[in-house]
Amino acid sequence: MGFYYGQDTPPDDGPKPGSWRETFSIIWAVFRTLALPLGLLFGFVFALILLFWLFMVSSWLGLGAIAAVVAALVARGVWEAKHPPDLG
Numbered sequence: 001m002g003f004y005y006g007q008d009t010p011p012d013d014g015p016k017p018g019s020w021r022e023t024f025s026i027i028w029a030v031f032r033t034l035a036l037p038l039g040l041l042f043g044f045v046f047a048l049i050l051l052f053w054l055f056m057v058s059s060w061l062g063l064g065a066i067a068a069v070v071a072a073l074v075a076r077g078v079w080e081a082k083h084p085p086d087l088g
Contacts, residue, residue, distance in 0.1 A: 055062030 051062060051065055054065050
Protein backbone atom coordinates (compact mmCIF):
# COMPACT_ATOMS: atom_id res chain seq x y z
CA MET A 1 0.00 0.00 0.00
CA GLY A 2 2.91 2.32 0.54
CA PHE A 3 3.48 2.29 -3.17
CA TYR A 4 0.06 3.84 -3.84
CA TYR A 5 -0.28 6.25 -0.93
CA GLY A 6 3.31 7.12 -0.14
CA GLN A 7 5.18 6.65 3.10
CA ASP A 8 3.78 7.42 6.55
CA THR A 9 6.33 10.18 7.27
CA PRO A 10 6.19 13.50 5.40
CA PRO A 11 9.07 14.32 3.06
CA ASP A 12 11.99 16.21 4.59
CA ASP A 13 12.27 19.02 2.05
CA GLY A 14 12.21 21.99 4.45
CA PRO A 15 15.19 24.16 5.28
CA LYS A 16 17.66 22.72 7.74
CA PRO A 17 18.06 24.55 11.06
CA GLY A 18 21.24 26.58 11.51
CA SER A 19 24.18 25.17 13.36
CA TRP A 20 25.92 26.68 16.36
CA ARG A 21 28.75 27.87 14.12
CA GLU A 22 26.38 29.95 12.03
CA THR A 23 24.84 31.40 15.18
CA PHE A 24 28.23 32.37 16.61
CA SER A 25 29.38 33.87 13.30
CA ILE A 26 26.28 36.08 13.16
CA ILE A 27 26.76 37.16 16.78
CA TRP A 28 30.45 37.88 16.10
CA ALA A 29 29.62 39.99 13.02
CA VAL A 30 27.10 42.06 14.98
CA PHE A 31 29.47 42.59 17.92
CA ARG A 32 32.33 43.51 15.59
CA THR A 33 30.13 46.08 13.88
CA LEU A 34 28.96 47.62 17.15
CA ALA A 35 32.29 47.50 19.01
CA LEU A 36 33.64 50.89 17.91
CA PRO A 37 30.47 52.97 18.43
CA LEU A 38 29.77 51.37 21.81
CA GLY A 39 33.41 51.76 22.85
CA LEU A 40 33.35 55.44 21.95
CA LEU A 41 30.06 55.96 23.78
CA PHE A 42 31.18 54.20 26.96
CA GLY A 43 34.57 55.92 26.82
CA PHE A 44 32.94 59.34 26.54
CA VAL A 45 30.62 58.62 29.49
CA PHE A 46 33.56 57.36 31.56
CA ALA A 47 35.56 60.49 30.70
CA LEU A 48 32.67 62.73 31.77
CA ILE A 49 32.30 60.87 35.07
CA LEU A 50 36.06 61.12 35.63
CA LEU A 51 36.00 64.85 34.86
CA PHE A 52 33.13 65.45 37.30
CA TRP A 53 34.99 63.48 39.96
CA LEU A 54 38.17 65.50 39.36
CA PHE A 55 36.21 68.72 39.76
CA MET A 56 34.69 67.42 43.01
CA VAL A 57 38.15 66.60 44.37
CA SER A 58 39.71 69.88 43.28
CA SER A 59 38.87 72.47 40.68
CA TRP A 60 42.56 72.58 39.74
CA LEU A 61 42.54 68.87 38.89
CA GLY A 62 39.47 69.33 36.68
CA LEU A 63 40.97 72.32 34.91
CA GLY A 64 44.26 70.43 34.56
CA ALA A 65 42.44 67.52 32.88
CA ILE A 66 40.72 69.89 30.44
CA ALA A 67 44.06 71.62 29.77
CA ALA A 68 45.70 68.24 29.12
CA VAL A 69 43.02 67.33 26.55
CA VAL A 70 43.37 70.72 24.83
CA ALA A 71 47.16 70.40 24.82
CA ALA A 72 46.91 66.91 23.28
CA LEU A 73 44.60 68.23 20.54
CA VAL A 74 46.91 71.16 19.81
CA ALA A 75 49.95 68.84 19.72
CA ARG A 76 48.14 66.53 17.30
CA GLY A 77 47.24 69.50 15.08
CA VAL A 78 50.84 70.75 15.05
CA TRP A 79 52.11 67.24 14.26
CA GLU A 80 49.62 66.90 11.40
CA ALA A 81 50.61 70.32 10.04
CA LYS A 82 54.29 69.34 10.00
CA HIS A 83 53.61 65.93 8.41
CA PRO A 84 51.13 66.47 5.58
CA PRO A 85 49.80 63.39 3.77
CA ASP A 86 51.55 62.31 0.58
CA LEU A 87 48.91 62.65 -2.13
CA GLY A 88 51.26 61.85 -4.99
